[in-house]
Amino acid sequence: MNLSLRKIVLASLLTLGAYPVAAHHATTMFDHAKVVTINGVVKEVHWTNPHVGIYVDVASKDGGEAALWVIEMTSPGNLVRAGGWTRNAVKPGDKVVIDMAPLRDGKKGGALKKVTIADSGKVLTADIRAQERANLEQEAPAK
């Protein structure tokens, strides 16, 4: 193994296209039937449209090679609405655990499902389909 894999979990999805990341293009180049988890250190965050990208250095483990992974997400606007995200929510140098749907071609990339920031324990997701009702947070106290 050339990466730190904690687990590969088969997940069932009912319909094609019901994925949390798609923003401007389809995402079936990612295998949404799998979850790959990596432990690493954030190298760069590209807080850009139409997809935010996170580069994560994964150290060698168990004799495997170190690798740089690219994790794709939805747009900055959609992430902010998903809750908890800002452009600095995940920063270079952060130790992270990332669950992703991996690229089908085996390259070091995936579509984010969940990121956990090790030091704070903060968990962030990117499911824009979780917002499909009106007046979200309407009941929240004014800031």
Next chain:
Amino acid sequence: MKHFLNVLAAALLACSATSFAQNKPAEKPIINPAPTAKDWADIGKLPDWSGVWNPNISDQDKQHVTNPPPWNAKAAARIQFQQAELKAGRPTPLFVNCLPEGHPSWMMISHNALEILFTPGRVTMLGESDGGRLRRIYTDGRGHPLDPDPTFHGHSIGKWEGNVLVIDTIGVLPQSYIAPSEAHGIPNNGDMHTLERIWVEKDVMHVYMKITAPNVLTKPYETTRYYFRQRARKFDIVEGVCQEGYFAPRIDKDGYHVYEPQPHDVGGNRIPPK
């Protein structure tokens, strides 16, 4: 001498034509009148469409299966190919070039929020992608131009029927897709006409569309898409420049913040380093 007379006659004819043209009454330009206080007051009588509207993406996914457009045989064959490619993990890269999703795909399959502004004589839809996703819908009573220059969103005229905005659109670029998903779509191939009826019920915006595209559909396609109203400030529309994703922010040797091209694969994803 004969040649001289011919030239002279031609010159006199030209002078006469010029004189006629100069004397012809100039075509009166159409002036858009300045809005009056009443015009602004009338805006207040329109239904409240304020806030930010995010799409029902799950319903888009569902309608891709349950309510596909009535494609003609040629278009259906391409859709079948796209479906096979999608299942194989090679989705057709319809929108990865950062050209606008255009009309009617924006209203059908956007994953991004939009807002709607009312001003005298116009309704304006502003979206959050493509760099400047925008529809101008004229409600000042004008008709369509006889031969409008085709654009991604076409030429739209609207009228209010009670609380329903009825929009008629022509002049959409033939390259603009009719896309039931981000991985399935066929260029409308020209002569497309759409009729929309938009209304709001209990903070849900209904966008009924009747798409007539005789070059790719066997009959008009009818669909209703849904958007949810949000008033939480975190839903405010933000800038969304699609091309930005094709570059990586860097600092050059002189200390200037610059963008460097970022390689992407054919599907539009950043290419992971080897």
